[in-house]
Amino acid sequence: MPQRPRRSLKVRVKTAKGRTPSQKHWLERQLNDPFVHEAKRLGLRARSAFKLAEIDDKYRILRPGMRVIDLGAATGSWSKIAAQRIKAKEGVGRVFALDMHGMDPIPGVVVFKTDFLDAEAPALLKQALAGEKADVVLSDMAGHATGHRHTDHLRIMSLCEAALDFAGEALKPGGAFLCKVLRGGTENELLSAMKRDFAVVRHVKPKASRGDSSELFVLATGFRGRS
Numbered sequence: 001m002p003q004r005p006r007r008s009l010k011v012r013v014k015t016a017k018g019r020t021p022s023q024k025h026w027l028e029r030q031l032n033d034p035f036v037h038e039a040k041r042l043g044l045r046a047r048s049a050f051k052l053a054e055i056d057d058k059y060r061i062l063r064p065g066m067r068v069i070d071l072g073a074a075t076g077s078w079s080k081i082a083a084q085r086i087k088a089k090e091g092v093g094r095v096f097a098l099d100m101h102g103m104d105p106i107p108g109v110v111v112f113k114t115d116f117l118d119a120e121a122p123a124l125l126k127q128a129l130a131g132e133k134a135d136v137v138l139s140d141m142a143g144h145a146t147g148h149r150h151t152d153h154l155r156i157m158s159l160c161e162a163a164l165d166f167a168g169e170a171l172k173p174g175g176a177f178l179c180k181v182l183r184g185g186t187e188n189e190l191l192s193a194m195k196r197d198f199a200v201v202r203h204v205k206p207k208a209s210r211g212d213s214s215e216l217f218v219l220a221t222g223f224r225g226r227s
Contacts, residue, residue, distance in 0.1 A: 048140060049077035050208035051217070052178075059204075059219060061176040062086055066093045067134045069125055069170060071116050071163050072141030073097035076106050082138065083108040096128050116141065116159075122166050133172030139163035139179040153182045153214075160190060160218070168197060168226045175223040183214040194220045 056062045062085040070079045079097040086093030088108025095109040098121060102113035110128055114121050141159040160179045167177045177198070181190065194201045199222025209215050 048208075049081050051206045052078045052081045052138070054206040054208055055178065055204055055217065055219065056081070056085060059221070061136055061178065061219070061221065063135075064092050066136060067129060067132060068093065068095045068136045068138065069134045070095060070097040070109075071137070071139040071166075072099055072159070073111070074099035074101045074103045076103040076109070076111075078138055078140055079103075079109045079111075080106050082136075096125055096134075098125060116166075117162065122169070125166075126170065129170070134167075134170045134175060135172060136176045136178070137163065137167040137170060139177075142180060156180065156182050157190065161193075164190070164194065167223075171223045173223055173225060177218075177220040177223070179218050181216050181218055183216060191218065194218065197224055197226055198222055199224060 062068065062082055064085075064087040066086040068082045068086060070082060073079050076097065079095050083089060083093075083095045083106055086095065088095050091108070093108070095106075096112070097103070097106075097109050098112040098114060098116055100113070100115040103111060105111065112121070112124050112128075114124065116122075139160060141163060142156050160181050163179050164177065167175075171177065177194070191201055191203075198220035201218065201220045204217045204219050205215075206217070209217075
């Protein structure tokens with residue numbers, strides 16, 4: 001089970017030859033990120049695995065036997081953690097992962113290579129559920145960053161709204177929805193919409209989410225059905 005790693009900042013990129021300042025900053029951050037190193041050591045697909053693991057450790061949204069949908073699943077780090085915790089490899093639970101880029105296979109995970117915003121994507125996932133409802137809908141979706149904070153905020157909020165709309169159709173009563181958002185003002189409107197359909201809605205900032213990032217997660221539990 002992933003644990004929060006400890007590592008002091010030491011590495012500095014001495015040359016910026018052929019790199020922009022933002023590329024140099026990103027490389028330094030990666031080289032000094034303890035979660036990046038720990039993910040590699042544990043054979044995890046990305047540092048984002050720690051974010052879901054930490055949220056689930058605290059709020060217990062993943063349990064054996066569940067059906068979980070993972071939107072924007074590549075590289076598969078969340079799907080792998082979810083599959084472990086619901087015991088998908090043992091055939092107890094099942095994860096359905098969707099991403100436009102696809103990803104390498106994971107035992108117990110059904111992967112769909114398609115864009116969630118394509119018209120047929122929700123139907124593919126509902127068909128995979130075979131008439132059942134999902135216990136959890138996860139969304140780590142994010143559009144390609146433009147570097148313009150307001151534009152990036154609006155893009156990710158639009159994806160979260162689309163994921164929430166799908167969750168309203170796919171979740172069973174009592175289900176949970178976890179979605180990545182960015183600070184920027186409009187997330188409060190999204191929270192208000194969630195509170196109509198879920199018993200508890202909260203913002204979550206796991207320690208694995210970089211402190212200088214505007215990234216947040218919205219966790220909604222106790223799905224009551226569409227209002």
